[in-house]
Amino acid sequence: MILDNSMIQNSLLSPEALRRRKNLKKGIDFTLLVIGQEGSGKVSFINTLCNQTVLDKDTFNIKPEHSSVSPGIDIVKLHVNITDDKDSTPIALDIVMTPGFGDNIDNSRCITRVVDFIEREFDQMLEEECSIQRNPKFKDGRPHVALFFIKPTSRGLREMDVVALKRLTKLVNVIPVIAKADSLTDDELKLNKRLIMGDIRANKINIYDFSTDSQDNEAIAEAQWLFETLPFAVAGSYEKEYIDGKMVHTREYDWGTMHVEDTDHTDFTTLRNSLFGSHLEELKTSSHQVLYESWRRDKLASDGGVLNANTISSNYSKPGSKFTSTVHPTPYVENLTESNVSLTELFKTDILGPTTLLEIERKKKQMEAYMADLKNLEMRLRNTGINA
Ligand SMILES: Nc1nc2c(ncn2[C@@H]2O[C@H](COP(=O)(O)OP(=O)(O)O)[C@@H](O)[C@H]2O)c(=O)[nH]1
Numbered sequence: 031m032i033l034d035n036s037m038i039q040n041s042l043l044s045p046e047a048l049r050r051r052k053n054l055k056k057g058i059d060f061t062l063l064v065i066g067q068e069g070s071g072k073v074s075f076i077n078t079l080c081n082q083t084v085l086d087k088d089t090f091n092i093k094p095e096h097s098s099v100s101p102g103i104d105i106v107k108l109h110v111n112i113t114d115d116k117d118s119t120p121i122a123l124d125i126v127m128t129p130g131f132g133d134n135i136d137n138s139r140c141i142t143r144v145v146d147f148i149e150r151e152f153d154q155m156l157e158e159e160c161s162i163q164r165n166p167k168f169k170d171g172r173p174h175v176a177l178f179f180i181k182p183t184s185r186g187l188r189e190m191d192v193v194a195l196k197r198l199t200k201l202v203n204v205i206p207v208i209a210k211a212d213s214l215t216d217d218e219l220k221l222n223k224r225l226i227m228g229d230i231r232a233n234k235i236n237i238y239d240f241s242t243d244s245q246d247n248e249a250i251a252e253a254q255w256l257f258e259t260l261p262f263a264v265a266g267s268y269e270k271e272y273i274d275g276k277m278v279h280t281r282e283y284d285w286g287t288m289h290v291e292d293t294d295h296t297d298f299t300t301l302r303n304s305l306f307g308s309h310l311e312e313l314k315t316s317s318h319q320v321l322y323e324s325w326r327r328d329k330l331a332s333d334g335g336v337l338n339a340n341t342i343s344s345n346y347s348k349p350g351s352k353f354t355s356t357v358h359p360t361p362y363v364e365n366l367t368e369s370n371v372s373l374t375e376l377f378k379t380d381i382l383g384p385t386t387l388l389e390i391e392r393k394k395k396q397m398e399a400y401m402a403d404l405k406n407l408e409m410r411l412r413n414t415g416i417n418a
């Protein structure tokens with residue numbers, strides 16, 4: 031074997047340095063869903079959050095000549111790499127925008143489109159999990175968090191927001207956000223935050239829960255503080271300034287300058303740090319182990335899957351779990367017909383895991399459907415006097 035330079039260099043690095051290098055190259059996958067009405071400050075916020083122009087200011091703006099036309103709703107995906115400094119692990123961020131959301135005369139279909147989009151991603155994940163031959167290029171498109179932009183009307187949530195939030199929170203970690211924080215006085219901001227959180231509680235909307243299992247006092251205090259800050263009041267800007275050698279986004283006014291990143295002015299930094307730092311892994315884990323698993327359990331139960339959905343979720347979902355060592359409950363065995371006796375044996379010897387069994391069950395159902403079709407066809411041929 032011929033060793034090239036990079037191989038020789040790699041052999042000199044410690045395992046930790048190699049891991050770090052690999053992470054630096056690959057980045058951490060994270061998918062962010064952005065929902066809110068036109069003009070609520072989404073595009074400006076996203077560009078500020080990513081510290082680059084991911085989207086042109088006017089990309090999704092409705093042209094004046096079309097202002098009387100319902101825009102419908104689109105699902106637009108973008109990809110951007112976020113790097114804070116040269117030594118930090120980059121975040122390979124997928125952003126899903128939903129232009130047109132809430133801007134139609136009849137908005138009831140908007141949330142259905144978004145829910146359909148998430149469920150399609152869930153479906154694809156389930157299919158991938160169930161297939162015997164895994165696709166190494168499979169791209170998991172399930173959103174890890176949804177930022178829900180609420181226009182501060184000083185009246186709390188609108189009916190449409192309540193409906194949308196109730197449906198969304200079943201599928202994705204939702205964080206409520208008020209944009210353009212600088213356009214409100216401190217008192218107006220407090221009032222809007224209080225009314226919005228009051229409506230969220232009154233309607234039993236399960237927004238993302240920042241609370242922690244940790245016994246660490248600092249982590250508990252942080253979670254409590256994040257909860258009390260909700261909804262996060264953020265801002266966006268295209269103007270930048272260097273203050274104490276650090277680049278910050280600003281908005282200039284007659285009364286002074288607003289610094290987007292300053293925690294005395296907005297909750298922008300609090301939200302950014304939670305998303306890309308303190309809660310990045312928690313958001314990913316919660317979206318997979320709690321939200322997706324719950325959807326999957328309901329889906330398998332409603333599809334009449336013979337596998338006990340609880341067993342799949344409890345044994346299958348945990349990262350690193352090994353199907354092959356899982357002991358399955360009796361319901362599966364009871365549902366097997368005589369033709370599957372040998373499968374039961376295989377199953378007892380732990381050669382097959384739930385994924386394989388699910389696939390077999392699917393194929394079995396397909397075969398039963400073909401057999402029924404064939405029988406039907408034979409009957410029809412017989413009835414028309416043609417001897418099958
Ligand atoms: N005062 C203020 N205006 C903002 C802020 N963010 C966006 N805007 C303005 O609000 C309007 C709509 O912003 P945009 O980001 O396009 O909202 P989107 O339609 O929800 O994507 C534009 O005129 C922006 O300049 C902010 O933080 N403060």
Ligand SMILES: [Mg+2]
Pocket residue numbers: 068069073087090091
């Ligand atoms: Mg816009």
